[in-house]
Amino acid sequence: MKLATLKDGSRDGRLVVVSRDLKFCQAVPNIAPTMQFALDNWNTAAPHLKQIYALLNQGSASGAQPFDEKQCHSPLPRAFQWADGSAYINHVELVRKARNADMPPSFYTDPLMYQGGSDSFVGPRDPVYALSEDWGIDLEAEVAVVTGDVKMGASVEEAAQAIRLVMLVNDVSLRNLIPNELAKGFGFFNSKPASAFSPVAVTPDELGRHWEESRLRLPLLVQINRQPFGKPNAGVDMTFSFAQLVAHAAQTRELCAGSVIGSGTVSNKQGDLHGSSIANGGVGYCCLAEVRMYETIETGAPQTSFLKFGDTVRIEMNDQTGKSIFGAIEQTVRNYGERA
Amino acid sequence: MKLATLKDGSRDGRLVVVSRDLKFCQAVPNIAPTMQFALDNWNTAAPHLKQIYALLNQGSASGAQPFDEKQCHSPLPRAFQWADGSAYINHVELVRKARNADMPPSFYTDPLMYQGGSDSFVGPRDPVYALSEDWGIDLEAEVAVVTGDVKMGASVEEAAQAIRLVMLVNDVSLRNLIPNELAKGFGFFNSKPASAFSPVAVTPDELGRHWEESRLRLPLLVQINRQPFGKPNAGVDMTFSFAQLVAHAAQTRELCAGSVIGSGTVSNKQGDLHGSSIANGGVGYCCLAEVRMYETIETGAPQTSFLKFGDTVRIEMNDQTGKSIFGAIEQTVRNYGERA
DSSP states (O other): OEEEEEOOSSSSOEEEEEOTTSSEEEEOTTTOSSHHHHHHTHHHHHHHHHHHHHHHHHTOOTTOEEOOGGGEEOSSSSOSEEEEEOOOHHHHHHHHHHTTOOOOGGGGTSOOEEEEOOSOOBOTTSOEEESOGGGTEEOOEEEEEEEOOBOTTOOHHHHHHTEEEEEEEEOOEEGGGHHHHHHTTSOOSTTSOOOEEOSEEEOGGGGGGGEETTEEOSBOEEEETTEEEEOOBTTSSOSSOHHHHHHHHTSSSOBOTTEEEEOOSOOOOOSOHHHHSGGGTSOBOSSHHHHHHHHHHHHSSOOSOOBOTTOEEEEEOBOTTSOBSSOOEEEEEEEGGGOO | OEEEEEOOSSSSOEEEEEOTTSSEEEEOTTTOSSHHHHHHTHHHHHHHHHHHHHHHHHTOOTTOEEOOGGGEEOSSSSOSOEEEEOOOHHHHHHHHHHTTOOOOGGGGTSOOEEEEOOSOOBOTTSOEEESOGGGTEEOOEEEEEEEOOBOTTOOHHHHHHTEEEEEEEEOOEEGGGHHHHHHTTSOOSTTSOOOEEOSEEEOGGGGGGGEETTEEOSBOEEEETTEEEEOOBTTSSOSSOHHHHHHHHTSSSOBOTTOEEEOOSOOOOOSOHHHHSGGGTSOBOSSHHHHHHHHHHHHSSOOSOOBOTTOEEEEEOBOTTSOBSSOOEEEEEEEGGGOO
């Protein structure tokens, strides 16, 4: 099943069921007016939503209308929780190698996770707003899941059962603000502005054999200014599965339905700077920081600049037939001071 | 104006306006069914809520019913944001002195703030649940504000105008989990379980002359197992005002209505361990960690233990006539594995 939230002027938007081919959708106000409502009442709402989904795919839904992913907000325009893991250890290894720091052994068994801001997500086609290019604006292309209610101390198996939806995310990072902020010891705050999620969120069963042990085994496609930048497989080198990340988040507290748990920047182990770029046959990168780390390790200093006002980022994932599963995140970096 | 949320079996509870003396309340489903709804629509809802408040205080509200703070959930049972500052620098100075670390000069000008989990707050009379006493369960008595919408880069003056409500909070901390978690570099996560807020949230004007430059100048009263433990003045030694904390939170992103911003553990500068306890004429402490830091500084090791299952914590604030402003947070520590 595929779900999306259309912008309608309200804070939480309007839930729609979307056809598998992303061509049609149907609002479902009598089942669930919003995504959070559907998640709050999943056991009763999901069977009815699935019926609509089947009708949409058959072309026989009475209330079908054309689906336009450009009209979408993030599936949850605001959420009660956004917690982002760092499950692709290769990314962490490169970060630390670039600054000559050792990898603590615990990093391979105890997930890194930060609590993010979830009150003001932006839509998948909305600008990435910043007040200054000097903040060091970077994309981070990731996969995320949305959970149902999870009890404190849930097992990995229980956590796996609580995964309701899967989607993509651009977890924007302000790289030049990170060193000072992390030095203060309390984690990210100003360095993590509003994230955007893919137009469509899908149930795990929709991913078929590509959803395996709560990992999504397909390439994540990233473009910067319409040029291919990354295509790593999100199911490869993911040290911690989504079930493990959810269980980690629930170790000392209950998670409320609608909690969004991210994978961290997708990153596959590769050779060197030369061989890792898409142009040279590599799988590329899901954030600019990663190519800058390769550059630092091999040349002593980063060469590639962060995003500038006017730059565009596109994040998407296709199925084995080349069809977009989630629709595309496509954002242009804009100066917040010059917004309309 | 005073507002509260009664438990009614739903996730967001039922908004009520509460009389100044906390004796009566009235549900307002036609104005705002929930606290988040009121905050989302503050400009239209607040004048109507104030009318009800005036009638309640006059004893002439048609729908008045007895108010029982034991029936309350936290004013926002779940919120889209909970960010907690560390505005009482004395607390940070003691933390660092206890481990022989210097205070970075930036700590006096750049607020410490962490992003907390806001999806599953507990009610003011609900248990503090944990799976193990070994987690080092500690209270943190604080003041918090709830904001309206705040634009990115808002000034301190704009932030002050966006403060809608004031309340108390018990920001439970799991002290024994903190060192390992902070060493990972991504801030608090498992070490910060569900927080509880006071039964009643009040508008700043309700605090009269005690609300000054967005600081709340009254003693915060803390009991542990019904014995006085702390009474520091929340308006004293607060290095950063709430307006400064809100502006800090909004530096790189918009804040959505209903964002909860905390002060951090209230802490007044005092002399030594002996003189700081209430029994010896001091103002005491708002968390066990603070008395343990005094003990560490003066005797080389902490003596006081953290909370055990069965211990109770009470947090309250009275006006100058001794009447409770917010109602009381009163929580017993319980084993989550033995809950009903």
